[in-house]
Amino acid sequence: MMNAQTVRATLEKDPREVASMFDGVARRYDITNTVLSFGQDRAWRKATRRALRLQPGEVVLDLAAGTGVSTVELAKSGATVVAADFSQGMLQAGRWRKVPMVAGDALHLPFADSVFDAVTISFGLRNVADIDAALAELRRVTKPGGRLVVCEFSAPVVPVLRTGYMEYLMKALPAVARSVSSNPDAYVYLAESIRAWPDQGELAVKIANAGWSGVQWRNLTGGIVALHRATC
Template identity: 40%
Template sequence: MSQTRITDADGMETSYGFSTVSGGGEKQARVDEVFHRVASRYDVMNDLMSGGLHRVWKNAMVSWLAPSRRPGWSFIDVAGGTGDIAFRIMDASRGAAQGTVLDINASMLGVGAERAGKRGLDGALTFVEGNAERLPFPDMSFDAYTIAFGIRNVPRIDYALAEAHRVLKPGGRFLCLEFSEVDMPILDKAYELWSFRAIPAIGEMVAKDRASYEYLVESIRRFPNQENFASMVRTAGFSRVSYRNLSGGIAAIHSGWKL
């Protein structure tokens, strides 16, 4: 079951789970199809797959971000279609923030926009269909850039990180929440069994889609570990790069500043 983790951005462009594809275009098309299929059940599946821990991890990310309550403070949440992170940031800023949710997948954005409407956030959040590798915004547009459980699905991670740096204002903050490498000997074995045996089976029962969740589990195992990803963030030009492990390294939050 185990596969060697990728150590640099180049390897992710041709990695579709444990399979190798011809390049970024093929990977992007396959990933898009996965998220079109799972969009309607995405948040339910997150609860089932993580035992609700994804909520704790997302709260930890937003807490570390410490959104400003200054009027006009702006953020972009990339690959955030269903709105989970954006809603938390809006709550933490007490409604002062100006938020943009960007996702390449229209199905995910549709779920997020519907949820935003039910929360009365129609005017506070803008939902934009776009590619993390080519953000449709001018330089120095945002005070913060967040991405949660999305960076590993981007074919050219170095492009996405460069774009994150470009659209941030000087003094802006980058935060990435992603599954990572478990650093506890007993936990890693239990997590391996849960991932490869339970999660695809849950996907088949709840979302009627085993293959998509097999890909998602495999993509986690291929993603660079904490130190290798931190190196990529530094290479993109970010300063004061650091990370925090969550739940023994099942997930990690990476932070960087545009100084």
């Protein structure tokens, strides 16, 4: 049997491979992300919360929530936020956080239609096997007029930044991951999946094609990350 600590998913994104890979990085996932992003992950979480414009009393889905660190940030708004992830290892690693957690697949969410005032997914849409189906499933569980925010790696808009970023992804990031991650091979997949990901405009088209309206995006950190916002 393959040891979960050595699992590296392929870009084919077999759900079992991806879940096993995230199980393998769960123990040091949050600290690894902070190191690899030079602390920018905290600012990205705050920007996602603000983009959702959450109100006390609203019910929100935080999909691909991992250990729930993003869910805790969203809950600062006073909304009720449910963390969902398909990696049992991630949920287990974040079990001490005071947020509701549910095991769930982005392609088959365990929720009824039109139950959330807002839905969000941060750095997780890139890992699903069918992006279009996941966006449609998120729309299914959102109330009419509800909001979507996708926070995801994207394409730097300044050429010199883009060149340096790609060099970092393919050379420095795996090296840094070896010193801090519980599964460094997973971060080779991370780098490759970012390179293969649609740019800001292409993702906006996918979101609109899934039935969302008023799609807009805003670049963070020069386009290394983009926030896409839309309405159900």
